[in-house]
């Protein structure tokens with residue numbers, strides 16, 4: 001099976017390429033290398049350094065038949081999206097270009113990296129796929145816009161899609177991924193532990209949660225990628241959450257890592273970030289039912 005992976009030199013994309021190749025898939029990667037890393041590009045994959053907003057160059061990658069596209073490429077920092085909207089608009093433009101190429105070249109299936117950010121401020125403790133989608137940051141709006149455009153293309157052109165809404169992804173699949181400019185909590189904690197940062201800043205401790213810090217649902221990278229491999233086999237078009245179904249506050253996460261790694265993680269309490277919901281926790285019932293998946 002021939003799979004085109006966008007963002008395949010990034011954190012999740014490179015893990016997916018590794019697992020796909022181990023499973024016998026033939027992989028072509030597109031990445032603009034804005035955050036991708038040379039050493040993460042799999043030796044057995046065909047690689048194209050292309051920005052998805054460059055439609056003319058993108059077309060050249062469709063000189064062969066693909067059975068599916070897994071679309072990871074995109075900028076992903078919710079905070080940054082509230083300071084630099086034009087950068088995050090590129091996520092939408094790139095997705096439209098990719099869909100146009102799909103239609104022109106009759107690629108039957110797309111699996112899209114969406115995010116829990118599409119839900120915005122949760123109305124209930126556990127979020128299922130029917131929860132209202134009211135994003136509170138431009139990144140989340142962009143993911144929702146991409147999902148809806150994919151759904152329209154699917155209606156019009158008979159494409160099959162799986163929009164996967166990830167919660168917070170953590171862990172490694174043996175690639176020792178290191179984010180050079182992390183905006184996510186785990187790699188920032190790693191920097192603090194390694195002495196590359198003095199402390200962790202917790203953005204707000206006055207949220208309506210058990211200890212005042214934000215609750216997130218942390219899903220392991222290997223589990224997350226495996227769901228994509230299962231989604232390649234799905235015949236229907238679906239929107240599916242990927243999370244563990246359990247939530248942890250930032251302070252609980254810090255304590256857990258301190259205990260497990262026998263370290264101290266210095267932290268300071270900072271201001272809330274605009275667009276940060278108090279709690280995000282997935283219902284993963286649909287993933288279990290449709291993909292026969294459960295986090296290990």
Ligand SMILES: NC(=O)c1ccc[n+]([C@@H]2O[C@H](COP(=O)([O-])OP(=O)(O)OC[C@H]3O[C@@H](n4cnc5c(N)ncnc54)[C@H](O)[C@@H]3O)[C@@H](O)[C@H]2O)c1
Nearest residue numbers: 007010011012032034035036051052073074076113166169
């Ligand atoms: N990491 C998470 O916790 C998380 C949570 C929810 C959703 N997601 C989504 O998953 C996807 C992958 O995330 P990641 O953590 O691997 O991020 P990442 O930044 O490590 O990987 C994204 C890759 O896409 C490439 N890219 C960005 N814009 C591009 C463009 N216009 N054209 C071509 N390549 C481009 C980057 O160079 C990078 O290699 C993203 O779409 C992200 O929004 C991630």
